[in-house]
Amino acid sequence: MVGDGPFREELTALTRHLALEQRIHLLGCRPDARALIELLDVLVVTLVYRGFAADRPRNDGGQCSRRSQRRR
Numbered sequence: 001m002v003g004d005g006p007f008r009e010e011l012t013a014l015t016r017h018l019a020l021e022q023r024i025h026l027l028g029c030r031p032d033a034r035a036l037i038e039l040l041d042v043l044v045v046t047l048v049y050r051g052f053a054a055d056r057p058r059n060d061g062g063q064c065s066r067r068s069q070r071r072r
Contacts, residue, residue: 001024001026002028002029011026
């Protein structure tokens with residue numbers, strides 16, 4: 001999983017509880033997120049906040065910003 005947000009600790013605990021550490025990797029914010037997306041067979045985008053930025057694909061090279069992290 002690429003990205004960060006308010007549920008990271010909960011997802012980390014759930015991954016451990018289900019013994020999925022070898023299958024699920026929480027990578028956090030990555031400057032190379034766009035390159036990682038190009039390698040995927042499946043992409044799932046989930047949104048907690050629905051606003052202007054969530055309505056459009058990101059055009060910042062896939063980088064996480066402090067502003068986007070505060071919105072979550």
